[in-house]
Amino acid sequence: MLSSITIKNFALIEDVQLTLDEHFNIITGETGAGKSIILGALALLIGKRADLSSMRDATKKCVIEGIFNIQNYDLNSFFESEELDYEPQTIIRREILPSGKSRAFINDTPVRLQQLAGLGEQLIDIHSQHQTLAIGNTNYQYAILDAIADNYSTLNDYKSAVAELKNRQIEYAQLKEKQAEAQKTYEYNLFLLEELQEAKITPQIQVELEEQQNALSNIEMLQENLGFASHQFNQEDTGVLALLRQIKQKLGALNDFGSKYAELNERLKSCLVELEDLSSEVEDQQESIEHNPEALALVNDQLDKIYALQRKHQTDSLDELLQIQRELEDKVQLTTNAQEAVAKLKLAIEQQQKKCAEKAQKLYKNRLKVIPKFIQAVKITLANLGMPDTRLEIQLKPTADFNTWGQDQMQWLFSANAGMSLNEISKAASGGELSRITLAVKSILAKYKQLPTLIFDEIDTGISGDIAKKMGEVMRQMSQKLQVVAITHLPQVAAKGSNHLKVQKETQAGKTQTLIKHLGHPERIEELAEMLGGNRESKSAMAHAEALLVDSAQQ
Structure with a gap:
């Protein structure tokens, strides 16, 4: 969980600190106020490449520091393998020097960017409308089903068995090559x-x-x-x-x-x-x-x-x-002794193939078992999000070859509207529909595994009204099990948050800078009223905004 983030000398930000709570955090602000700057800072914090042009003042150092509570993430083995000091409250710091050189630290220990990215991907998942296509990625689809099917241990055993099989196959090929060469002489x-x-x-x-x-x-x-x-x-x-x-x-x-x-x-x-x-x-x-x-x-x-x-x-x-x-x-x-050696190694390969097949078959059966339950849960969630006529079909077919995920191949087919034929999910759904599908999937996934902090960047674009309210409710329910951050323009979503931050742009002494403010209850009402299209002078907008907060508090 991300407790706080400090941003200094980055883009339009001179020096700000965001404090997040463990549940549902809302970030709002006018277009161009600098919400994307926060995402850029977070991206740097989890290992993305630095850009000197992102510094506010090129003569000063840019610093981005995040404090994470990681005691529930089971990351001891990562810290041990990377020879880092494990701390339940871990501090990640990224610095960009005026020279353009970038440095990264985990608990004050200098680390490579690759190490930072390895930890970052387990702490923060930034999801925007542009990233919804991940739902059509085969690896991602397998990861979802295996989390629900509790296949983690079996999958690791399978991968180890396949790695051993490949080693023996390489040994076999090398032996045959040596024999062929030896026969010549x-x-x-x-x-x-x-x-x-x-x-x-x-x-x-x-x-x-x-x-x-x-x-x-x-x-x-x-x-x-x-x-x-x-x-x-x-x-x-x-x-x-x-x-x-x-x-x-x-x-x-x-x-x-x-x-x-x-x-x-x-x-x-x-x-x-x-x-x-x-x-x-x-x-x-x-x-x-x-x-x-x-x-x-x-x-x-x-x-x-x-x-x-x-x-x-x-x-x-x-x-x-x-x-x-x-x-x-x-x-x-x-x-x-060529024939004897080849026969012995060939037998070992056959035995290892049998072992791999047994593990793959277990994975296959576990996946088949959870597919109906998963499809039903997705359909129910999507119906609540204004997509009542969706059809989702997950095809899982056995294959002869061993692949990354077992001995089967999978395809997700989808139809968003009644009477429409099924097609690959990434082709059958629009951007807004993919956003809702992704939200539905992650809300289900959160019940089966500890997910990193989820950051939704305006995935509610293109929806409004009651659907927006329901999308906000799904996020709020997810935040009971994990930390959620939503950057949104929709008051129905914003009202669901347990912590509300507003990004705003100000000009002082001829310089423009982005500021971030934590909103109390009265200020949230004013912000929601403005998002509803009114202002603090509009009694109807203020009443509507307060009603949204009251309604969210009662759910």
Whole structure:
């Protein structure tokens, strides 16, 4: 609900503040007084593009600020998703600087125009006679029926299911494309893969093979050095082990002369054990070495294959070569298991289509169920608004494809007069009739969902008398559930308001400006008298005006 709006330096307005109540607010004034300026300011407040020419004084900043009570609008998730501070009393401010730059704030936090528009559309719905064609918009028609049918949760589930279906269909198309591409190179990729697999590459194999190659190529040197070492270890009397044993015997004789001599003996004993083990290992290595040209040939052949593969795939790293092997395995596997992958994904798509169809069918049945009740309510309201012979038919037909709203298509057909054939509602009704249809629809819709503040801009143009009175009554009844603002020239409508504002233009010191005044009861009588074509001097006009207010108060 819009509690108040402050407008500074905008068009003919220098500085005004409007205070609105939560029910039915009336704005009246002579043509050209500046009522459209208020609408322009509201439009800026909910995210419309700014125009530097709309500034009263181009050297000063234009500021439009609105205070909204939003505790009943369930907007916490919007504020959370946009990372904004939620306040039950939210302040929206729009500034246009002399430079032409525009700024917007929600609760003093700077926001993008897109964010402002996202919030604004949930707070204010500006409806003029030029916007009545929205009633012929398919999306709008579905939104109306789904609100009445309480389809909100099911529709969200349906949209999520369709989004998942589209994702899987995209995945399916991409898989088919990859398969087609992989099939073209399957034989070549398979050849490359088998070539790599045959080489039996591991991360350390090249180092191991090069060590084997080096050893097998230097057998004589290995045997000579190992033989020398073994001889020096084990030569009788003068070998390393023989000498150490003699030293051990001598040191062992000193054990009784103190622990430090015993410790020396133990250390030598440990060294002797280690060297005896080392001598044995050298001897084993020497005996195991023999000339093996066949083994060397195998090692050389395997290394040559690895070097050739590295050159072929233009890499010096075995890790990169293994990565290439894995990529080739994936490509070959994709082709090898193509039918299985396609069949699995195709089944998933069919299951998701079934899920979407179930949700769509539920939406369809819910809509069918409420159509008769909705049509009857529209006809009753339109009859009260001077259209007793209207016919409204809503055709809802199943379709094969999934669309935004389900698996059906809808058309609203309308006839305003008896004997006239049905036609699309936007073509069958005049501007004034569309205004009344829209008012009837929104009055019904207000019973089923929390609507934003509704602002009606002279939608009562072209009607008068008793019909105007009834239109005002419909708006007044709507205002029991939501805030309504009506800009009107009709006294019958104006009399229904719970809060009356008058827009007037004054010239002071050679400058024209628009002022807005809150009217008390006596002033409302005078304003209504003028709207009736009289003036405050006309007793009959004043009496008629007072009668209108009394009549409205009694209803």
